[in-house]
Amino acid sequence: MGPPEVRYRITIRVLVALATILAFLAILGAWVDRQALDTNEWVATSGRLLEDKEISDALATYAVDQLYANVDVPALVKKRLPPDLKPYSAPAAAGIRELATRGAQQALHSEPFQVLWKNANRIAHEQLVSILKGNNQVVASQGGKVVLNLRPLVLELADQIGLKGQANELLPPDAGQLVIADSKNLDTARTVVRLIEGLAWLFTIGTLALFALAAYLAKGRRWKVVLAYGLGLIAAGLAAIAVRAALKGLFVDSLANTEAANLPAQHAWDIGTSLLYSIAVEVVIYGVFFVIASYLASPGDSAVAVRRALAPTLRGREGLVWSVFGAVALIALILFPPADPRQLVVSLLLIALAGVGLVALGRKTAREFPGARPGAHEFPGAKPGEAIRAMHARAARMRAEVGQRITSAAREPTRQDQHPDDARLERLERLGELKEKGLLTAAEFRAEKMRILEGKA
Numbered sequence: 001m002g003p004p005e006v007r008y009r010i011t012i013r014v015l016v017a018l019a020t021i022l023a024f025l026a027i028l029g030a031w032v033d034r035q036a037l038d039t040n041e042w043v044a045t046s047g048r049l050l051e052d053k054e055i056s057d058a059l060a061t062y063a064v065d066q067l068y069a070n071v072d073v074p075a076l077v078k079k080r081l082p083p084d085l086k087p088y089s090a091p092a093a094a095g096i097r098e099l100a101t102r103g104a105q106q107a108l109h110s111e112p113f114q115v116l117w118k119n120a121n122r123i124a125h126e127q128l129v130s131i132l133k134g135n136n137q138v139v140a141s142q143g144g145k146v147v148l149n150l151r152p153l154v155l156e157l158a159d160q161i162g163l164k165g166q167a168n169e170l171l172p173p174d175a176g177q178l179v180i181a182d183s184k185n186l187d188t189a190r191t192v193v194r195l196i197e198g199l200a201w202l203f204t205i206g207t208l209a210l211f212a213l214a215a216y217l218a219k220g221r222r223w224k225v226v227l228a229y230g231l232g233l234i235a236a237g238l239a240a241i242a243v244r245a246a247l248k249g250l251f252v253d254s255l256a257n258t259e260a261a262n263l264p265a266q267h268a269w270d271i272g273t274s275l276l277y278s279i280a281v282e283v284v285i286y287g288v289f290f291v292i293a294s295y296l297a298s299p300g301d302s303a304v305a306v307r308r309a310l311a312p313t314l315r316g317r318e319g320l321v322w323s324v325f326g327a328v329a330l331i332a333l334i335l336f337p338p339a340d341p342r343q344l345v346v347s348l349l350l351i352a353l354a355g356v357g358l359v360a361l362g363r364k365t366a367r368e369f370p371g372a373r374p375g376a377h378e379f380p381g382a383k384p385g386e387a388i389r390a391m392h393a394r395a396a397r398m399r400a401e402v403g404q405r406i407t408s409a410a411r412e413p414t415r416q417d418q419h420p421d422d423a424r425l426e427r428l429e430r431l432g433e434l435k436e437k438g439l440l441t442a443a444e445f446r447a448e449k450m451r452i453l454e455g456k457a
Helices: 003-036 039-051 053-070 073-080 083-107 111-132 136-142 151-160 164-170 187-196 200-217 222-255 262-272 274-297 301-316 318-335 341-368 384-410 420-436 442-453
Strands: 145-149 177-182
Touching (some): 003 222, 003 274, 039 053, 039 274, 053 083, 053 262, 274 301, 301 341, 301 442, 318 341, 420 442
Antiparallel strands (some): 145 177
């Protein structure tokens, strides 16, 4: 192998490696654009956060804690009780606290509070995006902090126990203000967003373009490029999942100020990054399909057997094949509709690549099995019943011919016929011809070859 050939192969490998890296960046870019920076997407996700029991219970407990921390509930209860019941104000306040917690848990699932929750999340997410994009003037009133305002929930709880008026007067302005993030602690996130924002299209289209270029250059070895890219997509998806898991600890540590808040923070991270996980799994599935496609095009015995079985349909029923292909593509688009224009473009490009692969598979089977055609195309003008009978007759003749050739190839010649070494070589040549014509499987070829070489045939 000369130096030009070595450089040629290295170029192809580099292209596939770069395509894999871009696939990983495309996953992060898609997530940043669709969830981390899209307020509408985040507001929809916040609804799922509220449905989580750990998170809703933690929010209810937090709201009650805020009420009791800023309002002297026992004193207010004692003030309202009759003189003979005033000694029981402390137990009564504790009981009211338990009732308030339960009431908060119910209030979180009510329609009015869900509206308040979504509005609070919308404001908080807009603040977060402003910090990530470096627009700190928008959040200057909050001191550069992203705040989720739960004060309405605290006031709602106070109203349920008849203390809304007092709570509204006694609660400080920052009561119920849950700090999500501080701009001082988001320098790394801001840098990542600046690098990724706007590059999602480049990463997505770039990875497919590099793969296509590598496949175009790798004439005669394209199935290896398809295999390498498929494995690269699987690796990119798994890497994104690993990054999600690695960053979980940092997020939980920054959000959970107490041990009790640790588990809700974990759930919040899992739900908030569920789209990232979904995109990564989708890329892994794409990679599996690429690996399957590479197997169908590989020179392995089992792959050749599959192509032999598909050859008649691919060559003689092209209309049926493309109709099924189009139907499958359409069903996939309906069942898994693209979420944005970029995903639609990716879906169409993948469908186009699958179509190119189908054409290549048809041409490959045509070269390998030139006589493989369905009966209706082998016997022009024949009626369906006659074509089927002719196919059975032809199959019987082929089986008889194969049997005769195997017997002839395996027949032990006499000393008068020819030298034993010449006879063995001739039988091996006949077996090779039978295998090349597709009349012998690889397993049958190996078995007969061993019998001849061992002198048993």
